[in-house]
Amino acid sequence: MSDIPRMNDIRSEVVRMLIDVVGEDFLLDVEIGPGTTFGDDLGLESIEFVALVDRLRAHYGDRADFPGFIAGLDLDQLVNLTVGDVVDHIAAQERAHA
Amino acid sequence: MPEVTARGLRFHVQECGTGPPVVVFVHGLAIDNLSSFYYTLASPVAEVGARCVLYDLRGHGLTERTPTGYGVSDAVADLFAVLDALGHYRVHLVGYSFGGAVALNAALAHPGRVAGLVLIDAHGPGDGPGWNEDFLNRLAQSALKLEHERIADQLLAFGERRMSRVAATADALLNRTTLLDDLAAMDPVRPAQLTTLSCPVLAVYGQHSDVADAGRLILRHVPDCALHTMAGHTHFVLPAGTAEILEVLLPWLAHHAGTRVPAAGAAR
Known part of the structure:
Protein backbone atom coordinates (compact mmCIF):
# COMPACT_ATOMS: atom_id res chain seq x y z
CA MET A 1 0.00 0.00 0.00
CA SER A 2 1.39 3.41 -0.86
CA ASP A 3 2.07 5.89 1.91
CA ILE A 4 0.65 9.16 0.56
CA PRO A 5 2.31 11.59 3.06
CA ARG A 6 5.71 9.93 2.47
CA MET A 7 5.20 10.13 -1.31
CA ASN A 8 4.47 13.87 -0.97
CA ASP A 9 7.64 14.31 1.11
CA ILE A 10 9.72 12.49 -1.49
CA ARG A 11 8.20 14.61 -4.27
CA SER A 12 9.12 17.81 -2.38
CA GLU A 13 12.67 16.51 -1.92
CA VAL A 14 12.98 15.65 -5.61
CA VAL A 15 11.67 19.12 -6.59
CA ARG A 16 14.22 20.75 -4.25
CA MET A 17 17.01 18.81 -5.96
CA LEU A 18 15.62 19.79 -9.36
CA ILE A 19 15.80 23.45 -8.32
CA ASP A 20 19.47 22.91 -7.33
CA VAL A 21 20.17 21.59 -10.82
CA VAL A 22 18.19 23.89 -13.11
CA GLY A 23 17.68 27.00 -10.97
CA GLU A 24 14.61 28.39 -9.25
CA ASP A 25 13.73 30.98 -11.91
CA PHE A 26 12.93 28.42 -14.53
CA LEU A 27 10.84 26.21 -12.27
CA LEU A 28 8.74 29.14 -11.00
CA ASP A 29 6.74 28.99 -14.24
CA VAL A 30 6.14 25.25 -14.14
CA GLU A 31 3.59 23.35 -12.07
CA ILE A 32 5.27 20.09 -11.09
CA GLY A 33 3.05 17.05 -10.55
CA PRO A 34 3.59 13.29 -10.73
CA GLY A 35 2.99 13.31 -14.51
CA THR A 36 5.54 16.06 -15.27
CA THR A 37 8.22 14.72 -17.62
CA PHE A 38 11.88 15.66 -17.17
CA GLY A 39 12.32 15.91 -20.95
CA ASP A 40 9.35 17.59 -22.62
CA ASP A 41 7.83 19.42 -19.66
CA LEU A 42 10.91 20.51 -17.74
CA GLY A 43 13.31 20.65 -20.70
CA LEU A 44 16.09 19.02 -18.68
CA GLU A 45 19.31 18.54 -20.64
CA SER A 46 20.63 14.98 -20.46
CA ILE A 47 23.71 16.17 -18.56
CA GLU A 48 21.42 17.95 -16.05
CA PHE A 49 19.61 14.67 -15.48
CA VAL A 50 23.01 13.09 -14.71
CA ALA A 51 23.52 15.86 -12.13
CA LEU A 52 20.04 15.23 -10.67
CA VAL A 53 20.80 11.50 -10.33
CA ASP A 54 23.98 12.45 -8.40
CA ARG A 55 21.88 14.41 -5.92
CA LEU A 56 19.34 11.60 -5.63
CA ARG A 57 22.15 9.12 -4.91
CA ALA A 58 23.71 11.42 -2.32
CA HIS A 59 20.34 11.89 -0.59
CA TYR A 60 18.84 8.41 -0.77
CA GLY A 61 22.03 6.37 -0.78
CA ASP A 62 23.20 3.64 -3.11
CA ARG A 63 20.39 1.32 -1.99
CA ALA A 64 18.02 3.36 -4.18
CA ASP A 65 20.13 1.99 -7.07
CA PHE A 66 19.63 4.79 -9.59
CA PRO A 67 22.24 3.47 -12.04
CA GLY A 68 20.35 0.16 -12.10
CA PHE A 69 17.04 2.01 -12.44
CA ILE A 70 18.32 4.00 -15.43
CA ALA A 71 20.01 1.00 -17.04
CA GLY A 72 16.65 -0.80 -16.95
CA LEU A 73 14.96 1.88 -19.07
CA ASP A 74 15.05 2.05 -22.85
CA LEU A 75 15.55 5.40 -24.57
CA ASP A 76 11.84 6.13 -25.05
CA GLN A 77 11.22 5.44 -21.39
CA LEU A 78 14.11 7.72 -20.42
CA VAL A 79 12.83 10.56 -22.57
CA ASN A 80 9.34 10.20 -21.10
CA LEU A 81 10.44 9.65 -17.50
CA THR A 82 8.21 11.56 -15.05
CA VAL A 83 8.73 13.03 -11.60
CA GLY A 84 6.19 10.42 -10.42
CA ASP A 85 8.30 7.54 -11.85
CA VAL A 86 11.32 8.67 -9.79
CA VAL A 87 9.20 9.21 -6.65
CA ASP A 88 7.61 5.75 -7.06
CA HIS A 89 11.05 4.15 -7.50
CA ILE A 90 12.41 5.80 -4.33
CA ALA A 91 9.29 4.86 -2.32
CA ALA A 92 9.42 1.24 -3.57
CA GLN A 93 13.11 0.93 -2.64
CA GLU A 94 12.41 2.43 0.82
CA ARG A 95 9.60 -0.10 1.38
CA ALA A 96 11.84 -2.95 0.20
CA HIS A 97 14.57 -1.93 2.65
CA ALA A 98 12.26 -0.98 5.55
CA MET B 1 28.73 16.78 -8.53
CA PRO B 2 31.68 14.35 -8.58
CA GLU B 3 34.70 16.14 -9.97
CA VAL B 4 38.48 16.01 -9.97
CA THR B 5 40.99 18.78 -10.43
CA ALA B 6 43.50 18.08 -13.18
CA ARG B 7 45.88 20.56 -14.87
CA GLY B 8 44.27 23.24 -12.70
CA LEU B 9 40.77 22.58 -14.09
CA ARG B 10 37.66 21.08 -12.52
CA PHE B 11 36.56 18.05 -14.55
CA HIS B 12 33.13 16.46 -14.10
CA VAL B 13 33.66 12.70 -13.69
CA GLN B 14 31.28 9.78 -13.25
CA GLU B 15 32.41 6.29 -12.26
CA CYS B 16 30.42 3.08 -12.00
CA GLY B 17 31.09 -0.64 -11.65
CA THR B 18 34.10 -2.37 -10.16
CA GLY B 19 37.21 -3.52 -11.99
CA PRO B 20 39.83 -4.18 -13.05
CA PRO B 21 39.75 -3.61 -15.96
CA VAL B 22 39.18 0.13 -16.13
CA VAL B 23 37.26 1.32 -19.22
CA VAL B 24 37.36 5.07 -19.94
CA PHE B 25 34.81 6.74 -22.21
CA VAL B 26 35.77 9.84 -24.23
CA HIS B 27 32.88 11.73 -25.86
CA GLY B 28 32.65 13.92 -29.00
CA LEU B 29 32.68 17.68 -29.62
CA ALA B 30 30.51 20.74 -28.98
CA ILE B 31 27.00 19.31 -28.56
CA ASP B 32 28.27 16.13 -26.89
CA ASN B 33 29.14 15.32 -23.26
CA LEU B 34 29.50 12.25 -21.03
CA SER B 35 25.73 11.70 -20.94
CA SER B 36 25.81 10.08 -24.40
CA PHE B 37 27.80 7.18 -22.87
CA TYR B 38 26.15 7.38 -19.43
CA TYR B 39 22.76 6.36 -20.85
CA THR B 40 24.01 3.82 -23.39
CA LEU B 41 27.25 1.82 -23.02
CA ALA B 42 28.48 2.52 -19.47
CA SER B 43 25.98 0.48 -17.44
CA PRO B 44 26.17 -2.68 -19.61
CA VAL B 45 30.01 -2.49 -19.55
CA ALA B 46 29.96 -2.05 -15.75
CA GLU B 47 27.61 -5.03 -15.46
CA VAL B 48 30.14 -7.37 -17.08
CA GLY B 49 32.78 -6.44 -14.49
CA ALA B 50 34.58 -3.27 -15.56
CA ARG B 51 35.23 -0.05 -13.66
CA CYS B 52 33.75 2.58 -16.00
CA VAL B 53 35.11 6.12 -16.00
CA LEU B 54 33.23 8.88 -17.84
CA TYR B 55 34.36 12.49 -17.88
CA ASP B 56 33.32 15.70 -19.60
CA LEU B 57 36.03 17.09 -21.86
CA ARG B 58 37.29 20.62 -21.22
CA GLY B 59 34.49 23.13 -21.89
CA HIS B 60 31.85 20.42 -22.34
CA GLY B 61 29.02 19.18 -20.10
CA LEU B 62 29.70 20.19 -16.50
CA THR B 63 33.48 20.61 -16.83
CA GLU B 64 34.93 24.13 -16.67
CA ARG B 65 35.21 26.07 -19.91
CA THR B 66 38.56 27.71 -20.59
CA PRO B 67 39.24 30.20 -23.39
CA THR B 68 42.02 28.02 -24.86
CA GLY B 69 43.41 24.47 -24.88
CA TYR B 70 41.06 22.53 -27.19
CA GLY B 71 43.61 20.81 -29.44
CA VAL B 72 44.12 17.06 -29.40
CA SER B 73 47.43 17.24 -27.49
CA ASP B 74 45.79 19.22 -24.66
CA ALA B 75 42.89 16.75 -24.69
CA VAL B 76 45.36 13.84 -24.34
CA ALA B 77 47.15 15.62 -21.49
CA ASP B 78 43.77 16.32 -19.83
CA LEU B 79 42.78 12.65 -20.15
CA PHE B 80 45.92 11.32 -18.45
CA ALA B 81 45.78 14.04 -15.79
CA VAL B 82 42.17 13.03 -14.97
CA LEU B 83 43.23 9.35 -14.80
CA ASP B 84 46.19 10.28 -12.55
CA ALA B 85 43.84 12.19 -10.24
CA LEU B 86 41.55 9.13 -10.05
CA GLY B 87 44.49 6.74 -9.52
CA HIS B 88 44.05 4.72 -12.73
CA TYR B 89 47.19 3.78 -14.66
CA ARG B 90 46.51 1.23 -17.40
CA VAL B 91 43.10 1.47 -19.04
CA HIS B 92 40.99 0.59 -22.05
CA LEU B 93 39.74 3.63 -23.95
CA VAL B 94 36.41 3.95 -25.75
CA GLY B 95 36.20 7.10 -27.88
CA TYR B 96 33.45 8.49 -30.08
CA SER B 97 34.08 10.97 -32.94
CA PHE B 98 36.65 13.56 -31.70
CA GLY B 99 36.88 11.49 -28.50
CA GLY B 100 38.16 8.67 -30.74
CA ALA B 101 40.92 10.98 -32.02
CA VAL B 102 41.82 11.74 -28.40
CA ALA B 103 41.88 8.02 -27.51
CA LEU B 104 43.96 7.12 -30.57
CA ASN B 105 46.52 9.86 -29.90
CA ALA B 106 46.61 8.87 -26.23
CA ALA B 107 47.51 5.27 -27.18
CA LEU B 108 50.29 6.51 -29.48
CA ALA B 109 51.64 8.94 -26.86
CA HIS B 110 51.58 6.51 -23.92
CA PRO B 111 51.37 2.92 -25.22
CA GLY B 112 52.16 1.56 -21.75
CA ARG B 113 49.00 3.10 -20.30
CA VAL B 114 46.49 2.01 -22.98
CA ALA B 115 45.67 -1.70 -23.00
CA GLY B 116 43.06 -1.51 -25.74
CA LEU B 117 41.18 0.94 -27.95
CA VAL B 118 37.58 1.05 -29.09
CA LEU B 119 37.14 3.70 -31.78
CA ILE B 120 33.50 4.51 -32.50
CA ASP B 121 33.17 6.56 -35.69
CA ALA B 122 36.45 8.16 -34.67
CA HIS B 123 38.08 11.13 -36.34
CA GLY B 124 41.85 11.21 -36.46
CA PRO B 125 43.32 8.90 -39.09
CA GLY B 126 44.05 10.57 -42.43
CA ASP B 127 46.47 10.14 -45.31
CA GLY B 128 46.26 13.30 -47.39
CA PRO B 129 45.83 17.06 -47.34
CA GLY B 130 42.37 18.35 -46.47
CA TRP B 131 41.73 15.22 -44.41
CA ASN B 132 39.44 17.09 -41.99
CA GLU B 133 38.32 19.97 -44.22
CA ASP B 134 34.66 18.88 -44.37
CA PHE B 135 34.58 18.46 -40.61
CA LEU B 136 36.07 21.93 -40.02
CA ASN B 137 33.75 23.54 -42.58
CA ARG B 138 30.69 22.06 -40.92
CA LEU B 139 31.78 23.26 -37.50
CA ALA B 140 32.54 26.75 -38.87
CA GLN B 141 29.09 26.91 -40.52
CA SER B 142 27.46 25.88 -37.24
CA ALA B 143 29.46 28.57 -35.43
CA LEU B 144 28.21 31.28 -37.82
CA LYS B 145 24.59 30.15 -37.60
CA LEU B 146 24.66 29.93 -33.81
CA GLU B 147 26.01 33.46 -33.52
CA HIS B 148 24.16 35.34 -36.27
CA GLU B 149 20.78 33.66 -35.98
CA ARG B 150 20.96 33.70 -32.17
CA ILE B 151 19.66 30.16 -32.20
CA ALA B 152 19.90 29.64 -28.44
CA ASP B 153 17.70 32.71 -27.75
CA GLN B 154 15.19 31.73 -30.41
CA LEU B 155 14.86 28.19 -29.08
CA LEU B 156 14.29 29.52 -25.58
CA ALA B 157 11.62 31.91 -26.88
CA PHE B 158 9.84 28.89 -28.37
CA GLY B 159 9.98 27.13 -24.99
CA GLU B 160 12.67 24.68 -26.14
CA ARG B 161 14.81 24.98 -23.02
CA ARG B 162 16.83 21.80 -23.56
CA MET B 163 17.80 22.52 -27.17
CA SER B 164 18.45 26.14 -26.26
CA ARG B 165 20.98 25.08 -23.63
CA VAL B 166 22.68 22.65 -26.03
CA ALA B 167 22.92 25.46 -28.61
CA ALA B 168 24.24 27.92 -26.00
CA THR B 169 27.02 25.51 -25.00
CA ALA B 170 27.99 24.90 -28.64
CA ASP B 171 27.87 28.66 -29.33
CA ALA B 172 30.17 29.40 -26.38
CA LEU B 173 32.63 26.69 -27.44
CA LEU B 174 32.70 27.48 -31.15
CA ASN B 175 32.54 31.28 -30.96
CA ARG B 176 34.21 32.20 -27.69
CA THR B 177 37.11 29.74 -27.36
CA THR B 178 40.04 28.76 -29.57
CA LEU B 179 38.41 25.37 -30.33
CA LEU B 180 38.03 25.90 -34.10
CA ASP B 181 41.58 27.26 -34.49
CA ASP B 182 42.94 24.43 -32.34
CA LEU B 183 41.18 21.82 -34.50
CA ALA B 184 42.39 23.47 -37.71
CA ALA B 185 45.95 23.06 -36.42
CA MET B 186 45.42 19.34 -35.73
CA ASP B 187 47.56 16.82 -37.64
CA PRO B 188 46.04 13.55 -38.83
CA VAL B 189 47.25 10.20 -37.50
CA ARG B 190 49.02 8.88 -40.59
CA PRO B 191 49.18 5.23 -41.74
CA ALA B 192 52.83 4.95 -40.63
CA GLN B 193 51.75 5.84 -37.07
CA LEU B 194 48.80 3.45 -37.19
CA THR B 195 51.20 0.57 -37.92
CA THR B 196 52.99 1.27 -34.62
CA LEU B 197 49.89 0.79 -32.45
CA SER B 198 50.70 -2.07 -30.10
CA CYS B 199 47.31 -2.56 -28.44
CA PRO B 200 44.25 -4.33 -29.88
CA VAL B 201 41.76 -2.04 -31.59
CA LEU B 202 38.04 -2.43 -32.22
CA ALA B 203 36.79 0.07 -34.81
CA VAL B 204 33.05 0.62 -35.25
CA TYR B 205 31.87 2.88 -38.09
CA LEU B 246 27.17 -3.65 -27.37
CA GLU B 247 26.89 -6.86 -29.39
CA VAL B 248 30.45 -6.34 -30.66
CA LEU B 249 31.89 -4.36 -27.73
CA LEU B 250 31.03 -6.77 -24.88
CA PRO B 251 32.57 -9.91 -26.50
CA TRP B 252 35.61 -7.83 -27.55
CA LEU B 253 36.10 -6.59 -23.97
CA ALA B 254 35.64 -10.15 -22.65
CA HIS B 255 38.42 -11.34 -24.97
CA HIS B 256 40.83 -8.42 -24.57
CA ALA B 257 40.06 -7.02 -21.11
CA GLY B 258 38.91 -10.13 -19.26
CA THR B 259 35.37 -8.96 -18.48
CA ARG B 260 32.61 -11.55 -18.14
CA VAL B 261 31.12 -12.96 -21.31
CA PRO B 262 27.64 -11.42 -21.55
CA ALA B 263 24.65 -13.75 -21.58
CA ALA B 264 23.25 -14.24 -25.08
CA GLY B 265 20.87 -11.42 -26.00
CA ALA B 266 21.82 -9.44 -22.88
CA ALA B 267 22.68 -6.33 -24.87
CA ARG B 268 19.77 -3.94 -25.12
Missing part, protein backbone atom coordinates in the same frame (compact mmCIF):
# COMPACT_ATOMS: atom_id res chain seq x y z
CA GLY B 206 28.52 3.82 -39.60
CA GLN B 207 28.15 2.60 -43.18
CA HIS B 208 27.18 6.10 -44.39
CA SER B 209 29.44 8.01 -42.00
CA ASP B 210 31.39 10.94 -43.43
CA VAL B 211 34.46 9.63 -41.58
CA ALA B 212 34.14 6.02 -42.77
CA ASP B 213 37.49 6.40 -44.60
CA ALA B 214 39.18 6.66 -41.21
CA GLY B 215 37.79 3.22 -40.35
CA ARG B 216 39.19 1.75 -43.55
CA LEU B 217 42.63 3.25 -42.81
CA ILE B 218 42.55 1.72 -39.32
CA LEU B 219 41.64 -1.70 -40.70
CA ARG B 220 44.39 -1.55 -43.33
CA HIS B 221 47.22 -0.34 -41.09
CA VAL B 222 46.62 -1.25 -37.43
CA PRO B 223 48.28 -4.62 -36.70
CA ASP B 224 45.64 -6.01 -34.31
CA CYS B 225 42.33 -4.62 -35.50
CA ALA B 226 38.71 -5.62 -36.01
CA LEU B 227 36.34 -3.38 -37.97
CA HIS B 228 32.57 -3.55 -37.55
CA THR B 229 30.49 -1.57 -40.04
CA MET B 230 27.00 -0.58 -38.89
CA ALA B 231 24.67 -1.03 -41.86
CA GLY B 232 22.42 1.95 -42.55
CA HIS B 233 24.04 4.20 -39.92
CA THR B 234 25.58 7.65 -40.38
CA HIS B 235 28.17 9.25 -38.06
CA PHE B 236 25.57 9.46 -35.29
CA VAL B 237 25.68 5.82 -34.16
CA LEU B 238 24.76 6.70 -30.56
CA PRO B 239 22.19 6.33 -29.14
CA ALA B 240 20.38 4.69 -32.08
CA GLY B 241 22.97 1.92 -32.51
CA THR B 242 23.54 1.16 -28.82
CA ALA B 243 22.39 -2.49 -28.94
CA GLU B 244 24.45 -3.27 -32.05
CA ILE B 245 27.58 -1.64 -30.59
